[in-house]
């Protein structure tokens with residue numbers, strides 16, 4: 001077992017500039033207010049009045065939905081978490097007023113015993129905890145608890161924490177293996193993660209114990225969902241119309257410790273696996289940790305898109321068979337990639353290896369960031385790797401708006417995911433311009449990422465201090481260079497990190513230069529969607545070609561393995577990006593007959609690729625990551 005690391009908390013890391021400061025401020029100044037307006041307009045706030053008359057239904061396509069859906073409380077809670085993390089960085093009275101207003105709504109909606117859920121209390125008050133399989137009660141509770149922890153940490157207030165603790169205490173009373181308790185768990189994992197966060201904040205062991213109970217009970221035969229179904233006199237067997245065993249969708253097809261292949265709904269799987277690592281780490285439970293690593297390998301080796309997206313199928317919002325990674329029909333939900341990021345982050349604390357931090361970076365800069373438009377007010381739910389021009393971000397298009405506030409909470413909390421500390425020293429995972437505080441020592445990081453691989457870290461100390469600093473070497477660089485005050489020191493390379501042990505006197509400048517060549521990527525043979533195709537990456541960014549730069553019919557372009565692409569900085573394009581330009585061929589001319597003996601003609605052209613995250617910001621148009629190979 002490796003040495004345990006702990007994330008350096010958000011409030012000790014200030015993001016000071018560069019790429020992520022821009023995004024963080026866009027979220028803080030624009031996205032959060034936009035999302036609040038949308039949540040209000042759709043009726044999420046009114047839903048907490050628990051008054052059927054205030055609910056507005058809504059037509060979506062041919063379907064009609066009632067307000068106060070089963071997951072609405074979770075969307076508000078994610079927004080609260082995002083807004084709280086923002087308040088931790090910047091006091092903003094206008095935002096704080098909105099936050100306090102939403103909290104008051106939760107306070108008023110909460111029953112004296114601690115229960116709160118707008119859907120159940122409005123539409124079916126007799127159904128509390130009677131349909132854990134479908135109704136998302138503990139999922140909503142989980143997001144509320146997570147929001148409360150962050151709100152308390154950020155503002156010092158107990159208003160939301162009080163609500164969350166009363167609810168969590170009720171759950172501890174009602175769920176578990178003791179006689180008279182409900183031996184069930186939620187169809188959508190999330191509460192497990194939240195209880196751990198509450199445990200870490202309060203030190204109350206019962207929250208950790210309940211989390212472990214939920215993890216171990218899930219998937220045991222007979223499956224609890226069958227029992228509760230019969231108890232509520234629902235005689236219809238559960239037969240969802242999607243791949244895998246019925247309960248794989250809920251991660252209840254098998255006890256987690258026995259699972260070897262990842263099945264089911266991608267977000268549910270990732271949240272559960274992240275909690276498995278948390279509990280495994282806290283309880284030093286090797287079996288849980290080995291399970292998590294085994295399932296991690298399966299996802300990374302057989303189910304991961306080049307962009308860090310996961311969960312290729314819309315039918316189950318999740319996994320199908322190995323290497324089934326279609327491009328245009330990719331589901332790759334933003335929340336699923338966020339879940340992968342959270343899972344990787346937990347694994348990283350348990351075993352310091354860049355295999356986890358590389359994936360965090362990949363998911364963050366590509367699939368996750370693609371989920372939001374450059375205006376901060378438009379969102380993708382699914383993140384395909386190709387488009388015929390019919391996929392555009394929308395301001396708030398969904399009956400189930402899970403992704404936009406999830407993305408906002410991740411980016412607002414980003415400072416808490418950059419570094420770890422432990423007895424072994426300090427580890428820097430992701431390079432972001434920031435200042436990080438440690439007892440007797442501060443790190444001031446300047447980073448050019450994602451467009452330049454040059455990073456500089458200045459060490460400030462109160463007095464000389466002996467410490468190991470471990471710097472991640474990203475998997476996309478071929479020639480990392482590390483210098484201190486211009487000299488190359490002795491370092492130990494281990495699992496993708498350069499460990500540098502010395503006495504730091506203060507004032508040292510560590511330069512980390514990561515060469516960032518343009519690379520072509522090829523998928524293994526089994527991925528039929530990418531067979532005969534190539535993709536471009538540079539540094540952490542995956543690139544794509546768009547109609548806005550290259551005209552329509554992108555499938556006419558062919559790129560040879562030897563094609564040279566070079567990086568061009570474009571301050572005016574797409575908020576300031578580095579584009580790639582290079583040689584390609586274009587099939588020209590039309591065949592006059594349906595089939596012909598003459599091959600299409602090829603002309604040499606210059607092809608322009610943009611970072612994938614920035615696609616679909618210039619009106620509708622085609623897009624491709626995987627281009628045909630010549």
Ligand code: FUB
Nearest residue numbers: 071188267317335400402
């Ligand atoms: O069910 C709640 C959330 O809505 C899931 O995590 C997403 O996949 C979406 O279905």
Ligand code: ZN
Nearest residue numbers: 333335402403
């Ligand atoms: Zn989502």
